[in-house]
Amino acid sequence: MKIRVGFGYDVHQLAEGEEFWLGGIQLTHxxxxVAHSDGDVLIHAICDALLGASNLRDIGFHFPDTSSDFKNIDSKIxxxxxxxxxxxxxxxxxxIDATIALQQPKIKPLIPEMQKVLSDVMEIDLEDLAIKATTTEKLGFVGTEDGIAAYATVLIQKL
Structure with a gap:
C-alpha cells in the first residue's frame, strides 16, 4: 500500500452582507x-490538500475563479x-485533520454538523474527519475579523 500526505490552506476576506458558508453549512452572521464561489474556506483547504497529496495540482487549476462555471458554486460540488x-x-x-481560524462567530457547536455533511459528501467515515476551531487571540486579519483561514492535512492511500 502506498500512502501520501497533503496540506491545504485557504483564506477569504469577510465582509458585511455576504453569505457565510463554512464546512458545507450556512452560518448566520x-x-x-468575499469569493467567486460560495467561499467555503474549509472545503477549499480540504480540496487543495487532497489534490496536492495525489499530485493533481491545486483547486485553482481545476476550478479557476476566472470561469463563470464556478461563479457562486456550492463548494460541496x-x-x-x-x-x-x-x-x-x-x-x-x-x-483528514482540519483547523478553522476564525475570531467570530464561535463555531464549536456547529462542528458535528460540518463533519456529518462533509463526510457524507466524501463518502468517508465520520471518524476519519477531524475539524477543529481556533481564534488568533485578536491578532492579524483573523483577529480583527477581516478574514477567515482554514488548514487541512490529509492522508490518502493507493492500494
Whole structure:
C-alpha cells in the first residue's frame, strides 16, 4: 500500500452582507466570505490538500475563479469532484485533520454538523474527519475579523 500526505490552506476576506458558508453549512452572521464561489474556506483547504497529496495540482487549476462555471458554486460540488479526481487516480481517503481560524462567530457547536455533511459528501467515515476551531487571540486579519483561514492535512492511500 502506498500512502501520501497533503496540506491545504485557504483564506477569504469577510465582509458585511455576504453569505457565510463554512464546512458545507450556512452560518448566520453579519459578515460572510468575499469569493467567486460560495467561499467555503474549509472545503477549499480540504480540496487543495487532497489534490496536492495525489499530485493533481491545486483547486485553482481545476476550478479557476476566472470561469463563470464556478461563479457562486456550492463548494460541496467542488469537493465531490475533487474526490472523484483522486479516486480516478486510484487513491482513497485515509483521514483528514482540519483547523478553522476564525475570531467570530464561535463555531464549536456547529462542528458535528460540518463533519456529518462533509463526510457524507466524501463518502468517508465520520471518524476519519477531524475539524477543529481556533481564534488568533485578536491578532492579524483573523483577529480583527477581516478574514477567515482554514488548514487541512490529509492522508490518502493507493492500494
Amino acid at each position: 453579519s459578515k460572510g466570505c 467542488l469537493l465531490k469532484k475533487t474526490v472523484k479526481l483522486i479516486t480516478d487516480k486510484g487513491f482513497s481517503i485515509g483521514n
